[in-house]
Amino acid sequence: MMSKVLLSIExxxxxxxxxxxxxxxxxxxxxxxxxxxxxSIVGESGCGKSVTVRSILGxxxxxxxxxxxxxxxFENRNILxxxxxxMQKMRGQDISMIFQDPMTALNPVFxxxxxxxxxxxxxxxKRNILSRVNKKLKQEAYSRAIEVLEKxxxxxxxxxxxxxxxxxxxxxxxxxxxxxxxxxxxxxLIADEPGTALDVSVQDQILIELKRLVKEEGISMIFxxxxxxxxxxxxxxxxxxxxxxxxxxxxAKTIFEESYHxxxxxxxxxxxxxxxxxxxxxxxxxxxxxxxxxxxxxxxRCTERKSVCKDTRPDLINLLNKRKVACHLYSEGRN
Amino acid sequence: MKEFLIKRTLQMIPVLLGLSILIFGLSRIMxxxxxxxxxxxxxxxxxxxxxxxxxGLNDPIVIQYVNYIxxxxxxxxxLSLQTDRNVATDxxxxxxxxxxxxxxxxxxxxxxxVPLGVISGVKKDKWQxxxxxxxxLSGIALPKFWIAxxxxxxxxxxxxxxxxxxRGNIVPTEITxxxxxxxxxxxxxxxxxxxxxxxxxxxxALSIATMAQIMRLxxxxxxxxxxxxxxxxxxxxxxxxxxxxxxxxxxxxFASTLTIIGLSFGALLGNAFLVEAVFxxxxxxxxxxxxxxxxxxxxxxxxxxxxxxxFAVTNLIVDILYGFIDPRIKYDK
Ligand SMILES: Nc1ncnc2c1ncn2[C@@H]1O[C@H](COP(=O)(O)OP(=O)(O)OP(=O)(O)O)[C@@H](O)[C@H]1O
Ligand code: SF4
Ligand SMILES: [Mg+2]
Numbered sequence: 105m106m107s108k109v110l111l112s113i114e115x116x117x118x119x120x121x122x123x124x125x126x127x128x129x130x131x132x133x134x135x136x137x138x139x140x141x142x143x144s145i146v147g148e149s150g151c152g153k154s155v156t157v158r159s160i161l162g163x164x165x166x167x168x169x170x171x172x173x174x175x176x177x178f179e180n181r182n183i184l185x186x187x188x189x190x191m192q193k194m195r196g197q198d199i200s201m202i203f204q205d206p207m208t209a210l211n212p213v214f215x216x217x218x219x220x221x222x223x224x225x226x227x228x229x230k231r232n233i234l235s236r237v238n239k240k241l242k243q244e245a246y247s248r249a250i251e252v253l254e255k256x257x258x259x260x261x262x263x264x265x266x267x268x269x270x271x272x273x274x275x276x277x278x279x280x281x282x283x284x285x286x287x288x289x290x291x292x293l294i295a296d297e298p299g300t301a302l303d304v305s306v307q308d309q310i311l312i313e314l315k316r317l318v319k320e321e322g323i324s325m326i327f328x329x330x331x332x333x334x335x336x337x338x339x340x341x342x343x344x345x346x347x348x349x350x351x352x353x354x355x356a357k358t359i360f361e362e363s364y365h366x367x368x369x370x371x372x373x374x375x376x377x378x379x380x381x382x383x384x385x386x387x388x389x390x391x392x393x394x395x396x397x398x399x400x401x402x403x404x405r406c407t408e409r410k411s412v413c414k415d416t417r418p419d420l421i422n423l424l425n426k427r428k429v430a431c432h433l434y435s436e437g438r439n
Numbered sequence: 440m441k442e443f444l445i446k447r448t449l450q451m452i453p454v455l456l457g458l459s460i461l462i463f464g465l466s467r468i469m470x471x472x473x474x475x476x477x478x479x480x481x482x483x484x485x486x487x488x489x490x491x492x493x494x495g496l497n498d499p500i501v502i503q504y505v506n507y508i509x510x511x512x513x514x515x516x517x518l519s520l521q522t523d524r525n526v527a528t529d530x531x532x533x534x535x536x537x538x539x540x541x542x543x544x545x546x547x548x549x550x551x552x553v554p555l556g557v558i559s560g561v562k563k564d565k566w567q568x569x570x571x572x573x574x575x576l577s578g579i580a581l582p583k584f585w586i587a588x589x590x591x592x593x594x595x596x597x598x599x600x601x602x603x604x605x606r607g608n609i610v611p612t613e614i615t616x617x618x619x620x621x622x623x624x625x626x627x628x629x630x631x632x633x634x635x636x637x638x639x640x641x642x643x644a645l646s647i648a649t650m651a652q653i654m655r656l657x658x659x660x661x662x663x664x665x666x667x668x669x670x671x672x673x674x675x676x677x678x679x680x681x682x683x684x685x686x687x688x689x690x691x692x693f694a695s696t697l698t699i700i701g702l703s704f705g706a707l708l709g710n711a712f713l714v715e716a717v718f719x720x721x722x723x724x725x726x727x728x729x730x731x732x733x734x735x736x737x738x739x740x741x742x743x744x745x746x747x748x749x750f751a752v753t754n755l756i757v758d759i760l761y762g763f764i765d766p767r768i769k770y771d772k
Contacts, residue, residue: 161675196677203675208668213690213765222686227677268766284676 110179110324111160111292112136117173118155118164120393127393130155131348131401132174134420135326137292142318142325144335144356146371147345150390153328156345157294159184160326161201162191178292196227200285201294202314205301206277210269216280217265220249223287252283257313275306282314286321293318293325300330311338332375336360341426344368347390347401350420354427364429366406400432408433440762447758451751455744462743463504466736467496473734477520494518496736507740517737521729526741529726534745535616536606537715537722541707542617543638544646549700552650553693556657560692561684563662571654578651583710587644587717594640604719607634641718645710649703656699660692667691694765701757705750 118130130152137143145153158164160176160183176183178198186194203209211219224245225237237245246265253261256279269277278299285293295314299307315338318325329335335342335356342359344352344367352365363369370386388405397403400413412432420430474487474496491497494517495506510517516526559571578586595603611622611630619638622630664670665688673683712724723742730738762768 163671163675192677192679194677195675200677201672201675203668203672205668209672211669211673211687211691212767213694214687222678222682223676226679226682229679231679231682270767281672284672287676 107138107140110137110139110141111326112177113156113160113174114177115174116156116159116176117171118152118159119170119172120168121170122168125394128396129348129393130159131396133345133348133350135343135350135353137324137326139291140322140324141341142315142327142339143341143343144327144329144339145343145345146329146332146335148371148390149330151345152348153345154296157201157296157326157328160292160294161195161199162186163201193228196223196285196290197288198290199292199294200288200290201296202282202285202298204297206274206281206299207301209281210277210284212269214268215265216267216269216272217246217249220252220265220280220284220287221245223284224248227288248287249283252286253280255286255317256280256283258283274302275310278302278306278310279313282310282317286317286323289321290323293323294328295325296328297330314338332360332371344371347396348393349401349430350428351402351430352428353420355425358425358427364423364427364434365431366408366433367402370405400430444759447755451748451755454751455747458747459508459740459744460504462740463507464500466734466739467500467503469734473520473736476733494736507737511744516741519730519738520735521726521733521738526737529738530723530741530745531616533721533723533726535618536720537708537711537724538749539617539619540638540642540645540711540714540720540722541704543619543642544707545649545700545704547642548646548650548653548703551646552653553657553689553696555650556654556696557661557684557689557692559654560658560661560665568658571658575651575654578647579655581647583644583648584713584717586647587641587714590640590644591717601640602637605637606721607637609633641714641720644717645707645714648710649707652699652703653696656696657692660695661688664688664692690764694761697757697761697764701754704753705746708746708749 113133113135116130116133117128120127120129133152133156135143135145135156145156147153155164155169159171160178162183171184174184178194183191183194210216221242225241229235249265250261253264258264258276258279264272264276264280269280272280282298298314299310302310311334314325317323325339327335327338329338339356342354342356343350344359344363344365346367352359352363352368359368360372363372367386374386386405391397391401391404397414398417399415400406400409400418403409403413406413410432416432418430418432420428421434422428423434474490475482478486478490488497495503498506507517514525514527516530518524519526519529522529555571555575559568562568591603594601607618607630609627609630611618611627611634612625614621614624618634619631622628622634661684670683670688673687678687708724711722712728714720715722715725716728723745726738727742727746729735730742
């Protein structure tokens with residue numbers, strides 16, 4: 105079974121410049137996504153998940169960011185080379201994004217309806233002070249907004265359209281934030297830790313709906329989360345990131361049963377156990393990006409390190425069974 | 440909303456009462472002998488006494504105050520020593536001129552200050568930003584009267600484009616006392632042009648400081664908006680940049696600018712007297728300054744009360760507008 109590759113991030117390198125120096129944040133990331141597939145990216149805070157996925161939509165401000173290497177191919181076109189117009193056409197239409205915090209992702213001074221309808225009517229278009237929309241487009245926008253709200257199982261959508269964000273609960277707002285991203289049924293949906301600000305039961309409900317929706321509409325999705333349990337339920341494949349690099353990649357079902365990279369092992373061990381005891385965390389912190397280790401970026405914290413790890417960066421190699429690992433403990437095709 | 444209006448209007452009463460007591464008291468204990476000044480060096484002690492009696496100045500101050508307030512409700516704000524007329528008459532005559540000047544100045548300040556602030560915020564650290572910041576800093580730093588005189592020299596003397604002084608010589612039928620408005624209401628376009636020409640320079644001179652302030656505030660509010668989640672989100676939905684800046688960012692940024700607009704409307708009154716002096720503008724600010732210099736009791740109190748009312752009403756209007764712009768503000772408090 106060969107499915108078509110929709111997106112592939114190839115050897116992406118992103119640096120951030122500040123007065124302190126150059127932070128080499130994203131250091132050769134490789135991620136790909138097939139049509140109709142859902143992948144997760146997991147990894148601790150600050151490892152570069154958001155920078156990676158925001159790069160896909162050109163949302164990382166340059167400066168301070170600088171794209172020093174690699175490509176992001178969407179349907180075989182390099183997004184990093186897009187003109188402003190091409191970028192605006194692609195956003196919302198081909199690829200769109202769900203923002204993490206429903207409390208801040210909606211504009212507080214416009215009604216839900218106005219925000220949804222604007223996305224329908226104005227996406228990818230030019231606008232100046234004289235631009236007007238005709239009645240027909242407006243009606244279309246209105247019915248599409250209602251339709252999407254209904255898809256998100258929002259009760260009484262006509263009333264919600266007239267509400268301001270401040271008048272709605274967090275869960276409701278998160279559904280609307282998702283609706284915004286779905287207005288044009290994108291081919292790729294990026295969800296950067298949606299709902300982590302909400303309480304767990306609401307969050308679960310929303311995730312279930314999200315998963316149902318992307319499958320129904322045939323949308324591919326990149327899902328970012330801290331929560332390994334969520335990653336396992338929602339996705340087909342998982343990428344584990346550490347300090348701006350992908351350290352392990354594999355099937356969602358198997359990766360959590362048998363992980364190879366010492367960092368992934370540590371992550372799994374740090375999950376609280378069913379018997380209530382806290383898991384063992386990984387000692388130490390993410391390395392300094394201004395002066396990262398030349399070899400394996402996990403070297404300082406790794407309990408299984410070898411002398412070769414200090415100076416030689418491990419490549420991401422294929423193990424058996426669709427699994428890839430970047431670690432000197434393993435060699436190509438083995439295990 | 441209705442309740443809010445009533446409540447806020449009622450709240451203005453104690454404020455204005457307090458203001459009137461304060462200013463009334465102050466005017467009576469101010470040093471200087473204006474009655475002698477008015478009656479001239481030949482006046483006898485009896486004449487002065489008689490005049491003071493006629494104005495009630497020898498009554499206990501509480502009685503004086505009560506009489507004054509009673510008078511105000513019948514349109515009698517006491518005699519002005521400068522003009523020998525009812526202060527109310529003087530105010531009705533001079534206030535519209537000042538008010539019109541302030542309105543036009545504020546209109547210009549917003550019309551120019553807001554877009555400049557937006558541009559310099561969006562083009563941060565580009566030449567547009569540097570230019571507007573230099574201009575606004577000068578606007579705040581340079582003395583108003585100096586700006587006024589420079590404007591006169593350039594536009595009136597050198598290029599003879601606009602009149603040097605005065606409020607215009609074609610007077611439209613009076614409805615509101617605001618001549619631009621009156622001439623539009625009566626379709627008297629000749630008067631409109633004439634009065635417009637006269638008001639341009641003084642209103643520019645008056646508006647510059649406020650314009651600069653509005654610009655700086657809008658700029659910093661826009662910069663705050665730039666990195667808000669919902670703005671990054673709008674970008675990710677593929678909305679046009681123009682729309683994001685002038686609709687989604689500006690409405691948020693303007694909400695905070697609005698508060699300053701209410702406060703600077705009061706400051707405009709303070710600056711107005713300088714501008715009125717330079718441009719020979721027959722307004723209330725000049726009248727008020729004269730009143731202070733001559734210790735014209737009733738005029739001082741009258742002018743201060745009017746200023747207080749203008750200030751209170753503007754801030755009420757600003758609060759109402761704020762509620763329209765930002766739904767997070769509720770009127771029920
Ligand atoms: N605009 C920026 N300027 C400078 N540094 C930045 C910027 N955006 C991100 N970074 C840096 O890039 C690194 C990765 O950040 P990123 O937001 O991608 O982490 P993350 O994996 O999404 O973390 P979290 O789980 O907390 O969301 C961090 O060290 C952060 O400080
Ligand atoms: S490469 Fe070496 S240091 Fe890095 S994770 Fe593997 S064993 Fe540890
Ligand atoms: Mg993040």
